[in-house]
Amino acid sequence: MTASDQGSAQEAALRAYAERITAHDADGVLALFAEGDDVFVEDPVGAPRVQGRAAVERFYRRAAGEAAPEITVTGPIRTTMGRGAALPMRVRYTYKGRRFEADVVDIMRFDDAGKIVSMEAYWHPARARPVD
Amino acid sequence: MTASDQGSAQEAALRAYAERITAHDADGVLALFAEGDDVFVEDPVGAPRVQGRAAVERFYRRAAGEAAPEITVTGPIRTTMGRGAALPMRVRYTYKGRRFEADVVDIMRFDDAGKIVSMEAYWHPARARPVD
Numbered sequence: 001m002t003a004s005d006q007g008s009a010q011e012a013a014l015r016a017y018a019e020r021i022t023a024h025d026a027d028g029v030l031a032l033f034a035e036g037d038d039v040f041v042e043d044p045v046g047a048p049r050v051q052g053r054a055a056v057e058r059f060y061r062r063a064a065g066e067a068a069p070e071i072t073v074t075g076p077i078r079t080t081m082g083r084g085a086a087l088p089m090r091v092r093y094t095y096k097g098r099r100f101e102a103d104v105v106d107i108m109r110f111d112d113a114g115k116i117v118s119m120e121a122y123w124h125p126a127r128a129r130p131v132d
Numbered sequence: 133m134t135a136s137d138q139g140s141a142q143e144a145a146l147r148a149y150a151e152r153i154t155a156h157d158a159d160g161v162l163a164l165f166a167e168g169d170d171v172f173v174e175d176p177v178g179a180p181r182v183q184g185r186a187a188v189e190r191f192y193r194r195a196a197g198e199a200a201p202e203i204t205v206t207g208p209i210r211t212t213m214g215r216g217a218a219l220p221m222r223v224r225y226t227y228k229g230r231r232f233e234a235d236v237v238d239i240m241r242f243d244d245a246g247k248i249v250s251m252e253a254y255w256h257p258a259r260a261r262p263v264d
Contacts, residue, residue: 004258007256007258007259031227037147040139044212044213044214045212045213045214045216046212046213046214046215046216047214048214073222074205074207074237075207075235078150078235078236078237078254078255078256079254079256079259080176080256081176081178081179081253081256081257082176082177082178082179083178083180084178084252084254085254086205086218086237086239086254088207088220088237098263103207103208103210104210105210105218105237107218107221107239107254116224120216122210122211122212122239123210123212124139124210124211124212124213124219125213126136126139127211
């Protein structure tokens, strides 16, 4: 696979991630992730890591249910010369019965097979805005 | 320092970074960075790391001179609950006598004193666009 093909594949995976999150399709989101104990989510950055495939599955099934997230991609997806890519977005979600909006950048890393091995979400809940 | 103060200080540092890069003020940019051997720049992600304060100084002095970079911040700076923050931007720069524009997200990490200890630039030169 050329560098350009790798970038295109990573970009397609991140667009699918945004669409499947918004569709509350936890199985579809999890299909983009690798297996194993090294997979992790840190959301937001600075919070305790959700470590390992089983914990990541619980994280996305809970998020898809309770938080009802909707992602709007707000700029170009940045692929790189390596395994990482950046996805800028605005996210709406429910917390304690109220709807909020936050500006987020997700940094994803990929394995050789093009599966996501980590997601780190750059945002702070204190900066989220109520939207209704 | 409260979490909110820390976020505000990091955001101010990243706005200063963008302004000083655009002013080709290498000393001003380097004043935002920590000292020591752990400091690094990876630009773009996937390229060899520029490791240690001395190498980072050479990197920014060369960039300020040859590449004549101009940064436009293109969205909210994302601070987090931890040491990392994300700076979305469009960068114009000169390469081999020609002017290019690229979409970039810089991920910065900070030490306890609020100095930058790492900069990782998410972009790919193959996706830059000529602008003249």
